Amino acid sequence: MVRRVYRWLGWKIAIAALTLVCCLGWLPPAAASKISDFPRAEALTEESLADLESLYQAALAATQNGNFVLAEDIWTQAIALFPENPASWSNRGNARMSQNKLQAALEDYNQSVTLAPDLPDPYLNRGVVFERLEDWDAAIADYNQALSFNPQDPVAYNNRGNAEAGARQWQAAIADYQHAVDLAPAYAAARANYTLALWQNGDLPAAIRQMRNLIRKYPQFADMRAALTAALWQTGQRGEAESNWFAAVGLDRRYKDLTWVQQIRRWPPVAVEALDNFLAIR
Structure with a gap:
């Protein structure tokens, strides 16, 4: 799960529309930081700040509409x-990864980490690229690294569980998913991942x-x-299985695509x- 879209005026959060996994997850707020904390920020004019705010709003709207090409351009x-703002680099990385431009996204996240080596979210976003590249x-x-900055971050534990699952380290993945849920x-996304890891x-x-x-609650x-x-x-309860299947594909037809389930949903x-x-059999 890609973590966030950063905003330079306070690092506020909006959830990136990257559909790597179900979107029932809950994301806590990031630590606040002011634009004045960044190098050379004092050189920005009021007009430049207004232009940046306008670009942020346009990029967020493009992201919410699923127009990642436009978001990347903005x-x-x-x-x-x-260029000294790590948030813009990380956000462009999100837009590029949403288009499956993995190497370009990795370069943007690298730059974001270089500019903000003591903030966790660029590491979280870059970690997702490494997962897509299967570099577990x-x-x-x-x-x-992200957890060293914020050891109480459930998203980081869930993501690490995903990487451990990719590496077939199921016990470690279960422990991390459980910690995220705790x-x-x-x-809910972490609970779902925990459930599937238990099965495996x-x-x-x-x-x-x-x-x-989970279905009773959601x-x-x-x-x-x-x-x-x-x-x-698998356990022979076929009537109930069929009933849940009709509900599942009515909500999201991608589950009919086994390649998507295996490679994207993982x-x-x-x-x-x-x-x-x-x-x-069906």
């Missing part, structure tokens, strides 16, 4: 006005209980309805295989 303009060790290192009980680790009954609990949680479909089909192998079996 962040490029912001960088030209104030580099991703885990970035999440470790810190943020309403963080051999505890299907516990996973099914967790899926049912009836439109497509990810868990699709997962429960596969789990119930379900663990046992869940992907179970869904494949269900889809093959």
